[in-house]
Amino acid sequence: MALEDYRNDMLRCMRCSECKWIPLAKISDWRFAHQCPSISRYNFHAYSSGGRLIMGLSVLEGRMDYTDNFLDILYKCTMCGACEVSCKCNKDMENMPITQELRIKAVEDGELLPQQMMVIDSLRKEDNTMMAKRADRGNWAEGLKVKNITEEKAEVYFHAGCRYSFDEELWPEVRAAVNILAGAGVDVGIAGKDETCCGCRVYEMGYLGETTKYMENNEDLLKNAGVKTIVTSCSDCYQGFKVLYRKLDKFPDIEVLHITEYIDRLIKEGKLKLSKQVPMKVTYHDPCHLGRLAEPYVPWEGEEKIVFKQMYIYDPPKPWRKGTHGVYEIPRDVIRAVPGVELKEMTRIKEYAWCCGAGGGVIDSYPDFAVWTAQERIEEAKSTGAEALVTACPWCKRNFLNALKESGDELKVLDIVELIEQSI
Amino acid sequence: MGYTKDVYRELEDIVGPENISDDQAVLDGYAFQALDGALHGKRFFRSPPAVVLPGSTKEVQAIMKVCNRRGIREKAFSTGYGLHNIVGDDNTIILDMRRMNRILDLDAKNMIIVTEPYVSFAQVQAEAMKVGLTCNALGAGSQVSYLASLTSLHGNNPQAVSQGTSARNLIGAEWVTPTGEIIGIGSWGQGAGWFCADTPGPGLRGLLRGACGHAGGLGVFTKVAGHLHPWAGPSEVPVHGKSPYYETELMPFIVYHLLDFPTWELFAEAMRKIGTAGIAFALHKSGGPGTHGQCVTGNNNEYYELRSKGELDVPRKSFCVVMVGANAEEHAWQVKTLDKILEETRGSIVATGEDEMWKKRDLLTMIKACFIPRLAFRSTGTFAVDGMVGMDTNAAMGLGLDVDEKHRDKWNEQGIFMDDGTLNSWSITYEGSHLALFECGYGYNTIREESYTGYLKMIDEGLEHCFNTPFSNSWGIFGKDRVTRIGEACCGYHLWMKKIKKAFDPNTAADPSNYIEAD
Numbered sequence: 001m002a003l004e005d006y007r008n009d010m011l012r013c014m015r016c017s018e019c020k021w022i023p024l025a026k027i028s029d030w031r032f033a034h035q036c037p038s039i040s041r042y043n044f045h046a047y048s049s050g051g052r053l054i055m056g057l058s059v060l061e062g063r064m065d066y067t068d069n070f071l072d073i074l075y076k077c078t079m080c081g082a083c084e085v086s087c088k089c090n091k092d093m094e095n096m097p098i099t100q101e102l103r104i105k106a107v108e109d110g111e112l113l114p115q116q117m118m119v120i121d122s123l124r125k126e127d128n129t130m131m132a133k134r135a136d137r138g139n140w141a142e143g144l145k146v147k148n149i150t151e152e153k154a155e156v157y158f159h160a161g162c163r164y165s166f167d168e169e170l171w172p173e174v175r176a177a178v179n180i181l182a183g184a185g186v187d188v189g190i191a192g193k194d195e196t197c198c199g200c201r202v203y204e205m206g207y208l209g210e211t212t213k214y215m216e217n218n219e220d221l222l223k224n225a226g227v228k229t230i231v232t233s234c235s236d237c238y239q240g241f242k243v244l245y246r247k248l249d250k251f252p253d254i255e256v257l258h259i260t261e262y263i264d265r266l267i268k269e270g271k272l273k274l275s276k277q278v279p280m281k282v283t284y285h286d287p288c289h290l291g292r293l294a295e296p297y298v299p300w301e302g303e304e305k306i307v308f309k310q311m312y313i314y315d316p317p318k319p320w321r322k323g324t325h326g327v328y329e330i331p332r333d334v335i336r337a338v339p340g341v342e343l344k345e346m347t348r349i350k351e352y353a354w355c356c357g358a359g360g361g362v363i364d365s366y367p368d369f370a371v372w373t374a375q376e377r378i379e380e381a382k383s384t385g386a387e388a389l390v391t392a393c394p395w396c397k398r399n400f401l402n403a404l405k406e407s408g409d410e411l412k413v414l415d416i417v418e419l420i421e422q423s424i
Numbered sequence: 425m426g427y428t429k430d431v432y433r434e435l436e437d438i439v440g441p442e443n444i445s446d447d448q449a450v451l452d453g454y455a456f457q458a459l460d461g462a463l464h465g466k467r468f469f470r471s472p473p474a475v476v477l478p479g480s481t482k483e484v485q486a487i488m489k490v491c492n493r494r495g496i497r498e499k500a501f502s503t504g505y506g507l508h509n510i511v512g513d514d515n516t517i518i519l520d521m522r523r524m525n526r527i528l529d530l531d532a533k534n535m536i537i538v539t540e541p542y543v544s545f546a547q548v549q550a551e552a553m554k555v556g557l558t559c560n561a562l563g564a565g566s567q568v569s570y571l572a573s574l575t576s577l578h579g580n581n582p583q584a585v586s587q588g589t590s591a592r593n594l595i596g597a598e599w600v601t602p603t604g605e606i607i608g609i610g611s612w613g614q615g616a617g618w619f620c621a622d623t624p625g626p627g628l629r630g631l632l633r634g635a636c637g638h639a640g641g642l643g644v645f646t647k648v649a650g651h652l653h654p655w656a657g658p659s660e661v662p663v664h665g666k667s668p669y670y671e672t673e674l675m676p677f678i679v680y681h682l683l684d685f686p687t688w689e690l691f692a693e694a695m696r697k698i699g700t701a702g703i704a705f706a707l708h709k710s711g712g713p714g715t716h717g718q719c720v721t722g723n724n725n726e727y728y729e730l731r732s733k734g735e736l737d738v739p740r741k742s743f744c745v746v747m748v749g750a751n752a753e754e755h756a757w758q759v760k761t762l763d764k765i766l767e768e769t770r771g772s773i774v775a776t777g778e779d780e781m782w783k784k785r786d787l788l789t790m791i792k793a794c795f796i797p798r799l800a801f802r803s804t805g806t807f808a809v810d811g812m813v814g815m816d817t818n819a820a821m822g823l824g825l826d827v828d829e830k831h832r833d834k835w836n837e838q839g840i841f842m843d844d845g846t847l848n849s850w851s852i853t854y855e856g857s858h859l860a861l862f863e864c865g866y867g868y869n870t871i872r873e874e875s876y877t878g879y880l881k882m883i884d885e886g887l888e889h890c891f892n893t894p895f896s897n898s899w900g901i902f903g904k905d906r907v908t909r910i911g912e913a914c915c916g917y918h919l920w921m922k923k924i925k926k927a928f929d930p931n932t933a934a935d936p937s938n939y940i941e942a943d
Contacts, residue, residue, distance in 0.1 A: 011467065011805070016505055017505060025670040027566070027794075063448070069445075090798035091798065310841050311867065312805075
């Protein structure tokens with residue numbers, strides 16, 4: 001789909017501002033009623049999803065050309081998809097894909113955001129978005145007794161992802177994930193230094209060509225390895241394998257599971273016993289890429305049709321992505337399975353969870369905005385009385401840690417895997 | 425005199441560089457208005473030369489002084505939703521009030537809440553319910569500004585039957601006049617707190633609101649004290665299900681019914697009796713499947729499928745009522761009273777509204793106004809009032825609906841709007857049944873030229889009905905020409921508006937384009 005294909009959606013925006021709030025039915029607290037980090041931080045309407053939709057129409061109508069400010073507005077969005085959930089609760093129109101297509105168009109037109117170029121150069125030269133050396137990619141797994149799928153067959157491929165591969169502070173979690181799988185008897189393998197980026201994050205920056213390239217790389221890797229299941233602890237990678245690759249229509253039919261889904265399976269099959277008490281009040285942050293953005297992709301081709309004289313419907317019916325079929329209950333089930341843990345929910349959860357702030361390239365391009373967004377979430381987490389903010393994505397954890405370092409707040413940030421590890 | 429880069433720099437000094445912009449990428453967000461704008465086949469109208477985000481009353485005052493000194497104008501808004509938010513000329517800047525977004529006080533004992541401009545109805549209601557109160561969740565949707573409705577526009581809603589309309593809920597305000605004075609309205613104006621709208625401070629409520637609000641034409645309101653109302657339901661309305669199928673529970677002592685009547689006269693009489701008896705928490709004329717049927721379905725295809733099977737049929741002369749009893753005794757009295765009213769007006773309970781799913785979803789929006797954008801926009805892209813709107817007596821409401829029925833059926837033959845199979849208008853009684861609203865609106869297709877151009881003609885004809893009948897306080901009529909016409913028909917109130925504008929805005933620093941000019 002190109003920007004032009006969304007013209008009718010842009011024309012249907014009534015500027016009602018619903019995209020700025022969590023679904024209206026769910027507002028139960030003044031303080032935590034807002035949904036979109038971008039408009040909440042920058043305030044001009046252009047920074048809302050509706051505002052970017054107006055920008056898209058303005059571009060199509062030739063009213064506006066690229067300026068530094070245009071790109072600034074376009075990229076100061078975490079692509080968290082919260083706007084989609086709120087808007088589509090009450091309307092039949094696309095929303096977030098318009099920002100996505102605007103970004104792709106900007107890149108195609110050669111209008112690149114300077115702050116992103118280090119990430120893109122790193123990807124092109126070193127196959128990762130972390131400005132690190134390709135040769136160091138497998139260092140996180142040093143000493144682990146685990147197969148390498150480029151050398152021997154394994155049923156399950158564990159994909160670490162760029163963040164876990166190169167963010168040393170987070171290595172204990174990713175190593176724990178592999179140990180949990182192996183300890184439960186799973187035939188698991190990694191790709192070590194031969195693993196490459198999934199391409200998901202640069203897709204959100206508008207680099208469709210790079211995404212396609214890395215999708216094909218991963219497709220080759222997995223075909224050659226003959227794995228049946230991909231497991232990852234990174235929610236971004238999970239969404240890439242499960243949703244984005246299928247949207248781009250080139251990925252083989254391999255089971256894709258997030259580590260929380262696999263752990264849940266192991267617990268329910270009795271292959272993983274959680275016996276040690278972990279007495280702690282925790283709250284759970286839904287990563288956007290495991291939650292609303294992980295809703296399975298269902299391809300659709302069709303057209304608008306007019307009925308009842310002027311009402312529009314879609315023929316065949318359109319499978320709307322409303323964010324409600326993401327992975328929400330499983331991480332909570334896993335947390336509740338840890339003896340002694342008490343789960344306290346925040347106000348904004350599941351499909352209308354507030355973003356951590358790291359997505360859409362924001363953590364690299366606008367680190368101050370990323371931290372601001374994380375701090376807003378930390379405030380919400382603290383309001384529950386929880387001792388720890390638990391999440392299931394290394395990007396969320398990294399951004400929360402950055403925010404806590406800056407603010408000096410006292411709150412533990414844990415990955416679900418760490419809770420499991422403490423309980424085994 | 426007029427807007428220049430020097431003016432920009434002066435404004436920048438007031439709000440800081442992050443809170444002002446004259447970049448086209450920002451300005452287009454304020455030139456775009458599709459609600460009513462789509463009727464004209466376009467989305468972009470006049471751009472303001474700059475947009476400013478004030479963060480305090482002092483900043484608003486300073487901006488207003490710049491406007492007077494430099495011969496420019498301002499227009500303030502919050503969500504900025506509707507064509508009346510477009511600036512009237514090239515020298516009018518916009519004040520987007522988003523940064524002023526706090527609830528300042530909630531006085532549960534006196535049932536008053538004090539907010540800044542960018543606090544929504546949903547936020548006010550959520551906090552109020554925690555202490556057994558609620559607010560008049562607006563018919564424009566609970567995402568819009570509480571302050572803007574109370575101070576600057578007219579807002580009606582299903583809960584007006586128990587809580588009145590915008591004007592009645594305004595207890596006090598902090599007003600930065602077009603000349604830059606800060607005036608406290610009501611008891612607050614005398615430093616006595618926010619408890620009384622008209623005394624001992626100056627009773628300016630009627631003056632500043634006029635018939636239906638000044639739509640940004642009379643300065644800026646930076647704080648509002650609003651009237652809250654008793655809420656006997658739970659401190660947080662239970663909401664289950666996944667989007668878009670959110671629904672509430674059937675709660676003790678809370679009753680929802682869809683009611684049908686044989687004639688418009690009996691319809692209006694039943695509304696009057698319910699209003700007089702004071703048994704309703706919320707009440708609303710059920711538009712056809714075009715409104716409440718949309719509410720209970722998740723998308724247009726689902727709606728189309730169900731309505732094609734006849735599952736969403738709603739009678740023309742029907743309305744929904746919600747009663748909230750504080751206890752078993754009050755509940756029993758409400759039920760008994762409603763039964764008696766139905767007997768006297770030959771009304772009946774419609775089976776469609778008794779379906780559990782329908783009840784749980786429609787009840788939710790009758791309480792929280794959470795599905796309004798769905799009702800108004802989903803089916804065709806948007807709706808517009810067909811020219812027929814009025815706030816008058818219950819009898820006039822019945823008359824208005826009768827006139828509109830013919831108006832609607834005539835234009836329906838041309839196929840210019842969505843045929844929902846019924847009369848998709850809204851109406852409600854309020855002020856103890858002394859007043860009533862009718863507002864007739866249909867869904868036109870915002871993309872198809874035949875629809876929006878045809879609908880514009882239908883509006884022109886509807887306005888003539890409205891001007892000629894006339895219905896007093898025909899709100900939603902913006903701009904000098906239309907305000908003058910309806911003013912001439914209704915006690916000459918436009919002449920008072922001109923005098924007020926002249927007295928408070930001698931330099932025309934507040935954009936008069938959707939209010940009135942002093943001449």
